[in-house]
Amino acid sequence: MFSANTVIGQTGSFAKEKPREEGHEFKWPAEGLTTVPDWIYTSPEIYEREVERIFHGRTWNFVALEAEIPNPGDYKRSFVGPTPVVVSRNTDGTVHVFENRCAHRGVEFCRQPLGNAKEFVCPYHSWSYDLVGNLQGIPFKRGVKGEGGGMPKDFKNADHNLTKLKVTVLHGVVFASFAEDMEPIEAYLSPEILKDFNVVFKDRKLKILGYYRNELPGNWKLYHENLKDPYHATLLHSFLVTFGLMVAGSKNGMIADPKGRHGTLASAKPDNVATALDDEVKKEMRAYREDFKLADGRFLDYVREFDSPWSVTMQTIWPNFIVQRELNTLGIRHIVPNGPHSQIMLWTMFGYDTDDEEMTRHRLRQGNLMGPSGFLGLEDNEAIKFLQEGVRRSPSERGVLKLGGTSTGSTNSVIDEAAIRGMYAYYREEMGL
Amino acid sequence: MYAGYDMQAVDAKSVRELRFEIEEFHTEYCNMLDRGALDQWVDFFAEDSLYRITARENADAGLRVGLVYAEGRGMIRDRAFAIMHTQMFAPRYMQHFTSNVQVISVEGPDLGLGDGSLIKAQSNYLLLQTLVDGPTTIHQSGRYYDTFVREKGRLLIRERQCIYDTVLIANDLVYPV
Ligand SMILES: [Fe+2]
Numbered sequence: 001m002f003s004a005n006t007v008i009g010q011t012g013s014f015a016k017e018k019p020r021e022e023g024h025e026f027k028w029p030a031e032g033l034t035t036v037p038d039w040i041y042t043s044p045e046i047y048e049r050e051v052e053r054i055f056h057g058r059t060w061n062f063v064a065l066e067a068e069i070p071n072p073g074d075y076k077r078s079f080v081g082p083t084p085v086v087v088s089r090n091t092d093g094t095v096h097v098f099e100n101r102c103a104h105r106g107v108e109f110c111r112q113p114l115g116n117a118k119e120f121v122c123p124y125h126s127w128s129y130d131l132v133g134n135l136q137g138i139p140f141k142r143g144v145k146g147e148g149g150g151m152p153k154d155f156k157n158a159d160h161n162l163t164k165l166k167v168t169v170l171h172g173v174v175f176a177s178f179a180e181d182m183e184p185i186e187a188y189l190s191p192e193i194l195k196d197f198n199v200v201f202k203d204r205k206l207k208i209l210g211y212y213r214n215e216l217p218g219n220w221k222l223y224h225e226n227l228k229d230p231y232h233a234t235l236l237h238s239f240l241v242t243f244g245l246m247v248a249g250s251k252n253g254m255i256a257d258p259k260g261r262h263g264t265l266a267s268a269k270p271d272n273v274a275t276a277l278d279d280e281v282k283k284e285m286r287a288y289r290e291d292f293k294l295a296d297g298r299f300l301d302y303v304r305e306f307d308s309p310w311s312v313t314m315q316t317i318w319p320n321f322i323v324q325r326e327l328n329t330l331g332i333r334h335i336v337p338n339g340p341h342s343q344i345m346l347w348t349m350f351g352y353d354t355d356d357e358e359m360t361r362h363r364l365r366q367g368n369l370m371g372p373s374g375f376l377g378l379e380d381n382e383a384i385k386f387l388q389e390g391v392r393r394s395p396s397e398r399g400v401l402k403l404g405g406t407s408t409g410s411t412n413s414v415i416d417e418a419a420i421r422g423m424y425a426y427y428r429e430e431m432g433l
Numbered sequence: 434m435y436a437g438y439d440m441q442a443v444d445a446k447s448v449r450e451l452r453f454e455i456e457e458f459h460t461e462y463c464n465m466l467d468r469g470a471l472d473q474w475v476d477f478f479a480e481d482s483l484y485r486i487t488a489r490e491n492a493d494a495g496l497r498v499g500l501v502y503a504e505g506r507g508m509i510r511d512r513a514f515a516i517m518h519t520q521m522f523a524p525r526y527m528q529h530f531t532s533n534v535q536v537i538s539v540e541g542p543d544l545g546l547g548d549g550s551l552i553k554a555q556s557n558y559l560l561l562q563t564l565v566d567g568p569t570t571i572h573q574s575g576r577y578y579d580t581f582v583r584e585k586g587r588l589l590i591r592e593r594q595c596i597y598d599t600v601l602i603a604n605d606l607v608y609p610v
Contacts, residue, residue, distance in 0.1 A: 002603035005567050113490060210491040210498025214602040238519035289519055296507025344601070349498045364502045368512070373486065373500040375515055378605040382522045385604055 003217035003342040009393045011341045016042040017392060028433050029398060033421040034406055036399040038391040041219040046431070047340040053430055054319050055081025055337065060168065060175040060188050062321035062334055063087045063097055065348060067172060067206040073116045073131060079336045079344075080176055081320065085165065086110045086120065087174060090131045095169055097176040098133035098162040113211075133162035171201035173332075175321075189317065190257035192410075196264045196313040199306050200325050205353040209363065212347035214372040216381050218388035220320075220337040221427075223345070226380055227316045228263045228423055230254050230414035231403060236383060238287040239375040243300050244270050245327070246312060248281055248414050253310075256409040260422030261318035269302060269311040269327070299365040302327045318423075326376075328359075329366040341388060347371055435492055435578040435594060438537050438553055447544035448536045455534050455554050455581070458588050463529035466609060471513040474609060475506050479582050479589040484509060486595040486610050489575075500606060512609070522607045523564055529610070530559040531577070541583070550583045551591065558595070560610055562603075573597040573610065 003011055011017060016038060020026075026046065029035040040046055055061060063078040064087040075088040077100065084100035100110045102122040109122040119136060120129045128137040135157040143150030165176040168185045175185055186194060216223070226232065233246045240246045251268040282288050294300070302311050305328065315323040322333035330351060336344040349371070351363045370377045391399070401424075404416030408425050411418045427433070458477075465473050478484065485499040503509050534556045541550030555578050562572035575597035581588040595610040 002570075002601075005564070005570055005603060007567050114494075208496065210494075210496035211488060212498075212500060212602070213488070213600055214604060216604055236521060239515070242519070287519070292514070292519055294507075295510045296505060299508065360497070361504070364497055364499060365504060365508070367498060367502055368508075371500055372602045372605040373607070375520065378607060379521045381605045386523070 002215045003338075006217070006389070009389075011339075011392070014042075014392055015395075017044070017340065019044055026433055028428055032406070033408065033424055034400065034402045036401060036424065038394075038397050038399065040221065040427075040433075041388065041391050042340050044340060047337070049431055051081050051083075051337070053432075056083070056178040057430070058177070058179045058182060059319050060177050060182060060185055061319065062173065062317065062332070063176045064095075064174040065172060065206060065208070065332065065350070066095070066169060066174060067208055067350065068114060068348070069095070071116065073118060074114070075110065075117055075120075075131075076114050077110050077112060079320075079334070079346075080165065080178065082337050082339075084108050084110075085176065086133075086162075087176075088117075088120075088131045088133070094132075095167055095174050096132045097165040097167050097174070098129075099165075101163070102127055103135060103160040103162055104138075129162055133164050134158070135160045135162075171198065172204070172206060173201055189262065190259070192255055193257050193262045193264060193315065193317065196255075196266065196308065196310070196315060196325075197317075197323060199308045199313070200323055200330060206350045207353050207355060207360075209349045209351055209360070209367075212345075212349070212371040214345050214347075214381070215338070216343050216345055216384060217341060218343065218384035219340055220335050220343040222384045222387060223322070223333075223335055223343065224263075224316045224318070224423060225420050226384060227265050227314045227322060228254065228256075228419035229417065230265055230267075231417065232383070233265070234285055234414055235287060236379050237376050238289050238292065239369065241285045241288045242290075242292045243294075245300070246414070248285070251309075252412070252414045254411045254414070254416065254419045256419050256422050258409075260408055260419075260426040263316045263419050263423070265312075265314040265316075266310040267312040268309055298362075299368060300327070301362065301366075303359070303362065318426075324370060326369055327366055328363055329370055330363065331367075331370065341392065345372075435555070435576075435596060436495065438555060438578045440535075441538035443536055443539050444544050447539065447546065451536050451539065451545050451552055451554075452534050454588060455536070455552075455556070455579070456531075458581070459531040459534070459556060459577075463531060467526075467528050469517075469608075471517050471609070474513045475509045477590055478506050478509055479584065479591050480506055482506065482509075482590055483592045484590070484595075484609075485593070486597065486606070488600045489596050489598050490600055492594070492596045500602075501609065516608060520607070522605070525565065525607065526563040527572075527608050528561045528563075530561070531556050532559075533557045545583070548583050548585065552581045552583070552588070554579050554581070558610065570603065571599070572603060572606070573599045575599070575610065 246267040253266040255264040331349040334346040401417045408422035484503040486501040537553040539545035560573040563569040578594040580592040582591040
């Protein structure tokens with residue numbers, strides 16, 4: 001809805017955004033991964049193929065944190081790709097995910113973001129479902145005495161359950177899949193990614209601090225690119241470079257899984273950024289602001305609460321999940337693709353149940369870095385919006401990914417785009433491009 | 434309804450005076466923001482203050498996260514500086530409209546007119562955003578829950594909770610509310 005706020009060149013008004021002629025074959029440019037064709041961000045056919053092959057395909061999609069649904073009957077309204085689902089905790093404690101679509105007429109029956117229920121009742125015709133998505137009751141199933149009506153004799157409730165998804169839970173994080181035969185989540189994540197995932201979640205009890213939600217008028221893949229793109233982090237974000245949270249020349253890493261679909265953007269904060277940076281580096285980073293001094297620097301403090309060499313790890317977990325550990329501000333982002341030109345970002349910020357009042361307040365203060373008003377977050381949202389407008393509106397067709405040559409995957413340098421190339425190598429295979 | 438802001442019995446005559454004073458406060462505060470004079474933003478706050486912008490869903494559930502969360506004038510000043518001098522975003526104009534000012538409680542000397550008084554109030558706000566190459570849109574519909582403290586005769590913000598109903602934000606919120 002908000003992406004329609006654009007007046008100049010509304011979405012769908014350019015040739016690149018329209019369906020191609022019958023039989024059109026999308027062909028990745030011959031240059032390979034150093035070149036990205038604009039149509040992966042603009043084409044409605046490509047978007048449909050992504051939903052079918054990626055979000056509804058062989059992927060584990062984030063749907064909820066267990067901390068959001070701690071008790072039997074707790075539920076969360078969520079999404080797998082753009083598809084509405086309900087995440088529900090049964091009376092036996094198990095977690096279930098099913099489509100938020102009544103088996104009768106297709107009503108999206110669950111409307112509360114979070115809640116507790118004994119059963120789910122579709123408001124339209126009162127069909128009711130239990131906490132695992134099985135059809136329980138149909139009003140007037142046998143019709144009305146003397147008037148007839150009702151379901152045919154061979155109607156079986158069991159044939160009309162809600163569409164159920166496969167579910168897996170890892171250290172309090174709930175994933176779902178439309179695919180029947182998914183590998184275990186640990187194998188899906190890979191040891192490379194699991195390592196920093198565990199730092200945040202393993203043996204921890206989360207305390208939810210709250211939510212942000214925003215529409216970002218850009219293709220969903222741009223958010224993955226953003227966090228597989230350490231180059232931008234050192235150039236766009238004055239907070240990162242001025243206060244040394246991530247700067248070229250200090251200890252950084254871009255860690256990819258062997259398939260290239262997930263990533264961890266990692267950085268170790270130097271103790272003193274002013275001395276850690278030589279003048280050469282400062283000159284290249286326009287965002288570096290010698291004159292920027294904080295009146296209250298508390299919010300950038302780093303409490304060393306993790307057994308990890310990194311002070312920052314931003315994880316992109318294919319296809320819809322971001323794990324943010326930026327110093328002590330913790331959160332996840334759930335990407336809901338919303339057509340080629342838009343995505344909905346659902347942010348859940350949290351701390352741990354062991355936090356005392358001061359630690360909670362530290363996390364709340366540090367939260368100013370992230371989210372739709374965050375010193376870093378809002379700059380990314382703006383940049384991604386600008387990128388989408390550029391590729392939509394311009395007749396040129398190509399983006400360039402040549403930093404670091406043609407390699408793919410993990411790098412130590414931040415001046416490299418190998419992780420983005422790696423992601424697109426995997427993407428092309430999944431998409432048949 | 435926001436926790437800690439339950440309606441109390443208040444003196445009708447002083448309330449009229451206070452409401453007018455709060456309306457004037459809003460007018461000056463919003464004019465400052467709408468002019469983009471963010472370097473003056475901090476002048477509206479008491480030394481020991483809390484400023485938070487958060488979605489209604491967080492406020493209703495008692496969740497403490499802030500889209501913006503500032504403890505004290507230092508954090509207010511830093512955010513103002515960042516927005517004015519270091520942050521990257523598309524140019525835009527903002528207009529604030531406030532209404533329905535209601536005095537909720539008054540504590541302190543001279544029915545709220547004496548120094549050190551604490552006055553709680555709620556007001557509706559509407560925030561319009563105009564991206565310079567786009568239409569003017571309602572960016573937020575929300576409510577201020579304010580605690581003012583009177584210092585040297587003047588009202589200052591001890592606490593301002595900006596609770597917005599527009600839970601799904603159009604991309605981002607750059608300027609303060
Ligand atoms: Fe960024």
